[in-house]
Amino acid sequence: MCLAVPGRILSIAEADGVPMADVDFGGVRKSVCLQYVPDASVGEYVVVHVGFAIQLLDERSAQETLANFEKMGLIEEEFGEVPR
Amino acid sequence: MKYLDEFGNPELAHKLVDEIHAATTRPWAMMEVCGGQTHSIIRHGIDQLLPDGVEMIHGPGCPVCVTPLEIIDKALAIAAQPGVIFCSFGDMLRVPGSSQDLFAVKSAGADVRVVYSPLDALTIARDNPSRPVVFFGIGFETTAPANAMTVYQARRLGVPNFSLLVSHVLVPPAVAAIMESPRCRVQAFLAAGHVCSVMGTGEYPPLAAKYRVPIVVTGFEPLDILEGIRQTIVQLEAGEHEVRNAYPRAVRAEGNPAAMAMLDDVFEVTDRTWRGIGMIPRSGWRLAAKYREFDAEERFDVAGVRAAESPLCRSGEVLQGLLKPHQCEAFGKQCTPRSPLGATMVSSEGACAAYYAYRRLELVQL
Ligand code: SF4
Numbered sequence: 001m002c003l004a005v006p007g008r009i010l011s012i013a014e015a016d017g018v019p020m021a022d023v024d025f026g027g028v029r030k031s032v033c034l035q036y037v038p039d040a041s042v043g044e045y046v047v048v049h050v051g052f053a054i055q056l057l058d059e060r061s062a063q064e065t066l067a068n069f070e071k072m073g074l075i076e077e078e079f080g081e082v083p084r
Numbered sequence: 085m086k087y088l089d090e091f092g093n094p095e096l097a098h099k100l101v102d103e104i105h106a107a108t109t110r111p112w113a114m115m116e117v118c119g120g121q122t123h124s125i126i127r128h129g130i131d132q133l134l135p136d137g138v139e140m141i142h143g144p145g146c147p148v149c150v151t152p153l154e155i156i157d158k159a160l161a162i163a164a165q166p167g168v169i170f171c172s173f174g175d176m177l178r179v180p181g182s183s184q185d186l187f188a189v190k191s192a193g194a195d196v197r198v199v200y201s202p203l204d205a206l207t208i209a210r211d212n213p214s215r216p217v218v219f220f221g222i223g224f225e226t227t228a229p230a231n232a233m234t235v236y237q238a239r240r241l242g243v244p245n246f247s248l249l250v251s252h253v254l255v256p257p258a259v260a261a262i263m264e265s266p267r268c269r270v271q272a273f274l275a276a277g278h279v280c281s282v283m284g285t286g287e288y289p290p291l292a293a294k295y296r297v298p299i300v301v302t303g304f305e306p307l308d309i310l311e312g313i314r315q316t317i318v319q320l321e322a323g324e325h326e327v328r329n330a331y332p333r334a335v336r337a338e339g340n341p342a343a344m345a346m347l348d349d350v351f352e353v354t355d356r357t358w359r360g361i362g363m364i365p366r367s368g369w370r371l372a373a374k375y376r377e378f379d380a381e382e383r384f385d386v387a388g389v390r391a392a393e394s395p396l397c398r399s400g401e402v403l404q405g406l407l408k409p410h411q412c413e414a415f416g417k418q419c420t421p422r423s424p425l426g427a428t429m430v431s432s433e434g435a436c437a438a439y440y441a442y443r444r445l446e447l448v449q450l
Binding site for chain 2: 003004016017018030033035036037038047049050051052054055057058061065068
């Protein structure tokens with residue numbers, strides 16, 4: 001559960017007063033809270049831990065990390081789902 | 085170097101390993117604090133790629149492993165109460181309490197639910213207003229902002245049936261406790277990258293200076309870890325003890341100010357017992373006074389819960405780097421991931437489980 005996974009923001013909408021995003025993790029989609037990265041916008045990459053974005057990440061390193069995680073089976077381990 | 089082709093970029097991995105070998109003239113022992121790094125090091129055989137005499141000591145940075153037995157027993161007592169919906173991250177379900185685990189309580193009929201995010205537990209609470217919903221809020225500084233936000237929302241939105249069983253632990257006081265131990269062998273630290281994504285690096289310079297140890301903030305992928313080790317060895321060989329950031333793509337020196345402000349509002353520092361290590365002063369967070377009504381320990385009468393560890397388990401020595409998992413008599417015999425005696429065998433981030441998954445056959449052959 002220490003793992004934080006990079007994902008790409010697909011859309012942002014407010015829910016109960018906090019910004020929530022639909023985030024794509026190399027094929028797996030999750031709802032993610034953006035409260036701690038107030039400047040994040042659609043198309044950008046964020047580091048996500050237990051449903052919360054904790055930092056912004058540049059696109060190149062995010063994609064490298066995602067490719068490595070997929071190779072190691074870590075996305076499936078983290079979300080309990082196989083990427084589509 | 086049979087493992088290197090599994091690395092994201094084998095050429096870069098070769099180069100880093102060569103540089104580490106070229107820089108090393110003496111034996112060194114460094115500790116990776118984070119369990120995610122332990123898992124990666126053992127899985128990819130990184131420790132076996134290092135020069136002879138350079139030792140990785142596996143630290144206490146697996147939140148599942150260090151959550152105190154007493155809190156696990158309290159979780160079991162709360163989950164077993166009629167009507168309660170007990171929500172947890174999945175890796176807590178098999179953590180052994182004094183006599184059983186959450187999985188067993190669930191099998192016996194309790195409503196124990198695995199959630200991905202603490203916000204999911206808050207949603208469950210709003211959907212079930214007549215039932216008490218408790219979230220098991222454990223973890224390091226990386227996880228705490230999520231739990232803090234959830235309690236903040238519970239208070240703001242008025243969700244009175246939600247509460248948090250909280251046992252947060254903090255990395256810097258653990259680093260200090262390890263260095264203060266008379267049997268300490270650690271000469272340098274790889275600091276956990278995602279903890280620093282939240283908290284920044286500001287807490288580490290005083291520790292590096294006081295204990296004269298290099299501290300290198302390091303990521304979790306194999307190449308990140310090799311780079312963290314390389315920067316550490318270069319400092320050790322030069323007699324330096326600075327804080328360096330080898331994971332700048334996810335860590336800024338100032339951390340995440342919005343998350344830190346929320347943590348400051350919701351939590352306050354408290355003494356915490358670490359499973360296998362004991363009490364470390366001011367090493368954790370609990371809910372601050374204005375959020376105390378959301379504290380599950382206040383809501384449920386669990387003050388009388390007392391806990392006892394398996395006498396066979398030596399995870400305390402493992403967590404302090406005094407013993408490697410396979411040197412424990414019970415390793416792979418009485419204690420396996422299916423029937424763990426100690427928490428370090430439960431989580432895939434625990435040192436005992438990592439050795440069991442990736443080293444068991446090799447160790448038998450040795
Ligand atoms: S192998 Fe099992 S009994 Fe031995 S230290 Fe590890 S968790 Fe404890």
